[in-house]
Amino acid sequence: MPYRKTVAELSAMLQSRKISSVELTKGFLDRIDELDPQLNSFISVCEETALKAAEMADKQLASGQASRLAGIPYAHKDIFCTAGIRTTCGSRMLDNFVSPYDATVTKRLNEAGMVMLGKTNMDEFAMGSSNETSYYGPVRNPWDTRRVPGGSSGGSACAVSSRLAPVATGTDTGGSIRQPASLCGITGLKPTYGRVSRFGMIAFASSLDQGGPMTQTAEDAALLLQVMAGFDENDSTSVDREVPDYSAGLNDSLQGLVAGIPEEYFDDRLDERIRSAIDSAVAELEKLGIKTKPVNLPHSEVSIATYYVVAPAECSSNLSRYDGVRYGYRCEQPRDLLDLYQRTRSEGFGAEVKRRIMIGTYVLSAGYYDAYYLKAQKLRRLIQNDFIEAFKSVDFIVAPTSPTVAFGLDEKKDPVSMYLSDIYTLSVNLAGLPSLALPVGFVDQLPVGMQLIGNYFREDLLLNIGHQYQQQTDWHLKTPENFA
Ligand code: GLN
16 A cells, blocks of 8 residues: 555546555555554544545546545544534543534535545644643654654644655644644645635634645645635635635746745754754755845744733633533533533633633733733734735745754643744744745754745745755655654
8 A cells, every 4th residue: 555655646546546545545544543553643533434435536536527636535633523523622522522514624625535534633622732732642753652743733743744644634823733744744834814714623713723734745735725725605714815726836936036034033042953954954945046035023022922812812712612501521410500611611621721711811801901912912913014024025934843853742841831832833823824834854863844934825835935845855755664
């Protein structure tokens, strides 16, 4: 079974009938069966529905009417609703939740004929940077199983890295696609806010959440984004704007483009060895005709403080719906309504989620609203303005994804040290920009990632640069020895 192949390669094999979707799907299901007990990247594996979808895809393929992604197996982050298949969002609260409808992203992937292998593990309600807040236990990093895969899309990153699936979905509120992609040595794209529908994607912080692809290559990210992106009347923040042909521009020349290097991101807080991996990647970009220029993002300093007010504020509001009445978990024998609310929420949510709800409720409360929430909104605008200013003189911005390589399980015990690991990713969400994370080397035999941040709706350019970079280098082809 050709489990190391990219989506683009598998698609060619399926279209020419060199392999059937059923064979491929069985092959990946077998790998999951054999290897996932050590990794824990899946919360649910959907053997039966996957095989049925694969049979249907084979029929489409045989008729010659199939789309480019027909028959391709994928792993779906367990934050996307899937009709008839449980969606837990990594929480005890939704342990028994079966959505009556599909998320728009789910629906589009299904309609393209893709085959969902299962739902991937994640930090509870996508709150975390290590996957350790999941009710279903931590995911292990396939490069070193004593380490975290990153989070919150850690299950998806792990599954693609260990080739338990050729491709996966993720969501990124403050780095949850890019950081785990980098820690696991894969490619991940966080699209512009509004590019991919949030309908049926369980809400964490609605003004920041955005779904996107987690793949082996930029070429595959283009294929997947093509299907995921586009206007959806069910999401009022989805943008009604044409979706370009992302694959068509992958080989465009990069001659004359200017990359901004933000001084604030490359100071002495960044591990010297990570910096040097990124320097080599930038040198590769220069070989492709790209010039570099220093830029300043002076408000990067406040991104953690700003994000950790805005995101909890929105989460406290979004998570108020889990009250034991409407969704998921309900405590046993409540005495009265208040007891029902209190016990359901204290038993159903984990510690990190409760911490965020408390912070969020506090910063939104009368008396503190102006001092914290309003202030954070103002800072958010200044962070966005920094990028708007920078994009006046550069085409894209190069940045690290994470200040360190994958850290140990249980290593970061206090919440603030965990929050600090988001230093390079949060601003992008606060500004609503697209960003592509790519593997660019290794430190201590662990993958290092870099992000390319683009102007609004320039996913096409990021994918073009990412693809050209991957034509020149082979970091994205390296796989963890014990698993792939
Ligand atoms: N690590 C960040 C947080 O904990 C971002 C998570 C995400 O992007 N979903 O909120």
